[in-house]
Amino acid sequence: MGSTFIQRLVCVQCGAACQPGQRNTCPHCGPDEGILDVEFDLRRAARTFTAENLRRRTRSHWRYRELLPLDEANCPTDGLVGWTPVVEAPRLAKELGIGRLRLKNEGLNPSGSFKDRPSSVAVAHAMQQGAGVVACASTGNAASSLACSAAMAGLKCNIFVARFCPEGKLAQLLAYGARVFRVQGTYEQAYELCNACCREYGWYNRNAAINPYLVEGKKTAGLEIAEQCASDPPQWVSCSIGDGCSIAGVHKGISSMHRMGLIDWSTRMLGVQAEGVAPVAQALETGRLDRSGAGHTYADSINVPVPRNWRKAVSAVRDSNGTIVTASDTQIMEAVRLTGRLAGVFAEPAAAAAISAVAVARQRSVLDGQSDVLALITGNGLKDVAGAIRAVGEPHDIAPSMNAVRAIVEAKL
Ligand SMILES: *Cc1c(COP(=O)(O)O)cnc(C)c1O
Ligand SMILES: [Zn+2]
Numbered sequence: 001m002g003s004t005f006i007q008r009l010v011c012v013q014c015g016a017a018c019q020p021g022q023r024n025t026c027p028h029c030g031p032d033e034g035i036l037d038v039e040f041d042l043r044r045a046a047r048t049f050t051a052e053n054l055r056r057r058t059r060s061h062w063r064y065r066e067l068l069p070l071d072e073a074n075c076p077t078d079g080l081v082g083w084t085p086v087v088e089a090p091r092l093a094k095e096l097g098i099g100r101l102r103l104k105n106e107g108l109n110p111s112g113s114f115k116d117r118p119s120s121v122a123v124a125h126a127m128q129q130g131a132g133v134v135a136c137a138s139t140g141n142a143a144s145s146l147a148c149s150a151a152m153a154g155l156k157c158n159i160f161v162a163r164f165c166p167e168g169k170l171a172q173l174l175a176y177g178a179r180v181f182r183v184q185g186t187y188e189q190a191y192e193l194c195n196a197c198c199r200e201y202g203w204y205n206r207n208a209a210i211n212p213y214l215v216e217g218k219k220t221a222g223l224e225i226a227e228q229c230a231s232d233p234p235q236w237v238s239c240s241i242g243d244g245c246s247i248a249g250v251h252k253g254i255s256s257m258h259r260m261g262l263i264d265w266s267t268r269m270l271g272v273q274a275e276g277v278a279p280v281a282q283a284l285e286t287g288r289l290d291r292s293g294a295g296h297t298y299a300d301s302i303n304v305p306v307p308r309n310w311r312k313a314v315s316a317v318r319d320s321n322g323t324i325v326t327a328s329d330t331q332i333m334e335a336v337r338l339t340g341r342l343a344g345v346f347a348e349p350a351a352a353a354a355i356s357a358v359a360v361a362r363q364r365s366v367l368d369g370q371s372d373v374l375a376l377i378t379g380n381g382l383k384d385v386a387g388a389i390r391a392v393g394e395p396h397d398i399a400p401s402m403n404a405v406r407a408i409v410e411a412k413l
Contacts, residue, residue, distance in 0.1 A: 007040060008039050009022075011037075012036070087343075102374045106377055133155065138161065144173055161173070162189075234373055236371065270373070274329060275326045276328075280313050289310050333390065337392050351376075
């Protein structure tokens with residue numbers, strides 16, 4: 001099943017291997033801890049995955065087909081997902097006190113977030129398996145991106161959201177024609193209900209803990225960073241952490257490129273969690289996950305009290321000699337403002353968190369005045385307009401008169 005280059009699936013807790021198609025989680029470690037990682041035969045893939053061949057391929061993440069869990073016949077050859085731009089942000093770098101800052105703007109993906117990468121892979125994988133209906137439980141971007149990809153491919157889509165889904169994301173779901181179940185309960189309940197429905201109705205399950213394949217879509221951001229910065233690598237890549245599979249995917253992409261000999265460098269991963277919900281930051285220190293599930297942050301996309309892919313995130317950070325910092329909601333709001341004003345990029349709170357990571361790491365001397373950082377801006381600010389307004393303030397309400405304008409323009413002069 002799947003890519004001819006998949007070698008095996010390996011449990012991230014006990015290291016046991018299983019063959020593709022057998023199971024979705026490790027039989028020894030169970031569905032909570034037995035998350036599987038898909039291993040590719042990089043040596044064999046490298047025969048066709050060459051810099052020269054890549055140059056001729058589509059400018060979307062489908063250019064990386066050898067490293068996706070899809071047969072060649074089921075891998076799209078063109079599309080809109082990925083190959084997002086990397087842009088310099090010199091004024092933001094100066095404000096943050098580092099040498100250089102680049103932004104990779106994932107908000108330019110079709111549904112406005114990084115999640116278009118795994119969701120488009122999930123839809124292609126569902127079609128490869130002959131499924132006509134996909135489903136997921138999500139607080140927002142995983143769902144809106146799945147609904148978008150499903151609509152483009154003509155699949156039916158069922159979404160289970162918890163109550164705190166921001167309106168922009170909810171509107172997207174409905175616009176893309178998904179059937180939306182807004183569950184009057186916790187996110188965990190929505191998640192379990194979705195899994196039960198997938199078992200009952202045979203829907204393809206996009207939930208990241210259940211489905212080890214779609215996470216490979218997140219790797220493509222790392223593959224792109226390696227290609228786009230091949231001759232000019234950043235020292236650090238900053239990325240926010242909720243469940244943990246995004247930062248792990250980015251690191252896996254960069255290190256795959258290294259192992260395949262397309263680049264000769266690696267980067268340190270700078271992870272960030274919200275101060276209020278920081279179980280992965282804690283697990284990096286203690287080696288264990290606190291499953292109490294307490295806490296809250298206003299950055300909804302990283303409001304994940306019980307992450308399922310925490311081991312992958314911790315391994316990526318350790319393996320890259322990186323670190324995880326935490327940022328308060330106030331610092332995240334400040335980052336929303338600065339990223340908009342000094343780089344012209346409107347980021348949703350969880351995306352701006354990658355900028356607050358730079359600020360915090362600089363204060364703590366993890367970074368210095370020469371540091372060269374690439375920050376992954378994971379989602380578009382329009383997704384959470386209410387959250388943005390809280391960060392950037394209200395307009396000037398005035399009467400329709402010159403005097404009213406003068407009073408503001410000439411104030412404090
Ligand atoms: C999902 C998401 C993240 C975090 O990714 P995880 O894989 O959950 O760690 C960060 N930012 C945005 C905008 C997201 O949608
Ligand atoms: Zn195991």
